[in-house]
Amino acid sequence: MTDSPDSKLLWLNFLKAFTRALVQINLYKPDHPQVTQALEEGRVTLERLAELENGDFSLTMDNDKLLANGVPLLAVDKLPNALKNLFVRFHIQTITFLNGAAAEDLLALCQMQAYKGAGKDFLRERGVKKITLDEAVYAKVDPAATLPPAARKGTAQQQPAAPSAPAAGKLSDGLPEQALETALSTVVNRATDDPKEQQTIMQILARKFKEQLEAEVNRALEGVRREKKKIENDMVRTESVMTSMADGVVVVDKNGSILMMNPQAETISGRPLSELSGKKIFDLPQIENQVVSLAREIRSENKENISKEVEKLGSTDLAETVKKATAVIQNEEGKIVGSVSIPTDAAKLKQIEQLQQDFISNMTHELRSPLTSIKAALEIMSREAPRPGESSRTVLNTAIRNTERLNSIITDILDFSKLQSGKLIFHPAGTPAEEIAREAADAMKAWAMTKSLDLSVSGEPGVPTVYADRRRTVQVLINLISNAIKFTPQGGSIEVSVSAGKEAMANYVSFSVKDTGCGISKEEQVKIFEKFVQVASGEKVGGTGLGLAITKAMVIMQSGRITVDSEPGKGCIFRVLMPVYRNQGEPSVSEAAPEVKEPPRPWWKKLLGLS
Template sequence: MRSIIVFYIVTIIISTFIGFLLVYFSGLTAHPKKRGEKKEVDLSTYTVEDSLEKSIFEEVKTILGPSQRSLELTKKISQVFKKELEEKINYTKEELSKKYETIVEEKTRNEEIAWKKYKEILSDKKETEAVIRSVAEGLVVLDAKGNVIMINPAAERLLGISSKEKVGKPLLEGIKEEQLISLVRGTEENKEIELISPNEETKKILRASSAVIEDENGKPIGMVSVLSDITKQKELDRLKSNFVSNVTHELRTPLVAMEKSISLLLTQDIPEPQQREFLAITQRNLKRLTLLINDLLDLSKLEAGKMQITRQPSSIVNIINEAILGLETWAKTKSLTINKIIEDDLPQINVDPNRILQVLNNLIGNAIKFTPSGGSITVEAHFIRENNEVEVSIQDTGIGISKEDLPKIFDKFFQVGERAYTDIGGTGIGLSIAKEIIQLHKGRIWAESEKGKGAKFIFCLPLE
């Protein structure tokens, strides 16, 4: 653009100059004599004002010689030329500045549009990034070579790696040995990855669902994987399958005892006291079976969130006595003593007596189960004036609960390690039901224990 303008100006200058020369030469041939007089000029006093005048003068001089006339002519030519030039320049300048303005305007407009679009894209990008960042599932994007393009914070956490270190590198490069991806199962699209760690607590099982990213021609250009932590789900699966086998065992044990007693009663000649004993065995196991079935029914209510309580003014002492009465024969078979420490004049509480009885059956039943022969169980009840609540505790001299297991005992299906493998059995739902019942009464339940030192279960119920 600029070079064209310069060329344009130069062409104007040269053509104007030539034009003037031509005019001058035509004048020369018309009046040669009149203007031919030669006059000496003192050229030492002559000063050319600028290079333009100088070059015109040089030209004029070759034709007219170094005379005053030449000088004047030079001046004239120069003035006319300059004037003309100035006009042309001004005009060009104006034109140029107009053009420039239009260009600038257009450019500004384009820039504004571009900026607006850029901002839109930027905010879109930020939005997308925010979405990716806040997705709870881990997201990993790999290019066709398997190098990491992007890892979101959830994936960083799940894999225990940092995005900064990984971008541009293969995903598995440099993953610490303790996090070694040891097990990869499933199809290409759906993998289960087990992140092994020496610490059982931090061991993770991840499910990776992957999809190939293709460009518009269907050529694979990378892969996007969604990682979800399925450790808890797996644990729940395990607990549920344990639960099923425990329930089977829990159903069979009393059935075997009942079947055996009845068949002995029917087929053998049994002395009277033994007959009574066998009937007692049958009755006890029937009760055990009933409690189990009630628990199972409650479990389905619990899962559906449909467990309800019907409150009525009740005496906690009566409920405790009823629970102990029902479980006494069972305790006797293991030579366990049940002690009561119950405060006089306990106030009435507004609770569902059947549900509280269920909780007590559960807690005292557990105490009987987990206390070896000859031990003792102590049931206490107090009124806690400052909280306006009644506190009931059941303490045993049993095998106790380890520190690791203590926080989990109220979890559904959870069973303390060893117990699941013994005939003590249990389904692992009793305590979770007890907890639900107490919470429905707006009360609290917790346990205190040490392995080998017995266990104490405590619950508090507000008076209202």
């Protein structure tokens, strides 16, 4: 066998490619580019070896050395664990790669790691003929059998003389039940009668036993120490990589409660340690734009395997953004040794969201101002201009109705933007429930009349005062009445009623809006409160599709409830439950309640001199 520098370089290159394939087959599928690349490199290297050495290539594990074609190549303790484990687990002494071994043969050898039977059986089942395994065979050998015949004959003739000390029975009698020291003393006492010699022999045996035991223990401990050091180094390396990616540090106890935070972590959470101390770490994602990942098993465990599961809480989109912005670097053994990161889009997303909110706010205000002027001018024309003809009156009513629709759409967009940004403020107070219902109905009567709809309000006697923001609750009912007008055919009816809650709902006041429209199927009822959804028995009408989503949000933010009861062709009943006023204290809000003042005259009334 040759031992040229070229051969050694090819041997080492094959070991690197084959070891990489052994590791990566546990991480990826067989057709993954990383796996196929490593297998192809191994196959090409074997071809070059066959050309250079005109023969097969073998790897042999011989005690503490790895031999390549019978030539010492590496010490066993320098081998990667994946390769060493392959030899040890299947009791392999030599792996021979015959000339013409293909990448598929190498793949089968790598996949053999997971096989629970004999390695030869696995390769035979896979039809691998270009790779052979020679297993190490261990057997007990009689030392005398290794001697030459003459020596064995002399040994047989030289039988030991009987011990001078009398002994009943065999020398081994009673030894299995005795402790080590007692057994040694028994053997020594039977070997000699001299007390001094007995003591000397016992000391020699004890010293020998101690030296041998210490050597065996140290040898075993050396392996344990190396494995322990390896694990410690892996942990230190992984922790170094992780800490290099973050400045903030949060310390938790075994239950996940926060014990300590450094200033950087306080900045990230947006709340001081004094406020978060003792609280669960999963309380943090309640703050906007945060994601928390925490191992399911926090406690250190040394008796059994811990769960690999990681719990995550926070924005799913943000978690995906952070995950896709980081790649882990692993060595050939699959250990984390570094990371590759790109700046996440979180900051950009936040800027874009702010720009979006600013744009919506400015756009809606810019549109509302001229729209208000147009609507006011149309109303003046409708009320004070000389009586127009029938066609002119129709065009004028259509223009007024469309300005109202545009104004409703702008209001929906603005309210939805405020809801998403958390800037929609509520000022709950005790308010007569029937007044809220009548105010909402009065606002929609003109539109109902254009479709010849009968819009009525009723209230049972003794309805309690409701605890709600009057303006927002009126808007809730207006949204529901508006939907009823859209989906109720001409000549139909809409009934707005107010009643006290019954039984389990005794602490609520019930507002209901009942129409004789087309109704909503059970399947569609679960969708109607979603954003941008407009469905009623398959029919779609104009609008943003935000009305019911905003309505539900406004109700829930006032501790209320909203339900719908409907069947196709039988109309709808929307019920809003708002809490009863029981002298609740006014909650603190981020802005002072507006003062009630006489509304100023619109600019167009001032311009035209109208009161």
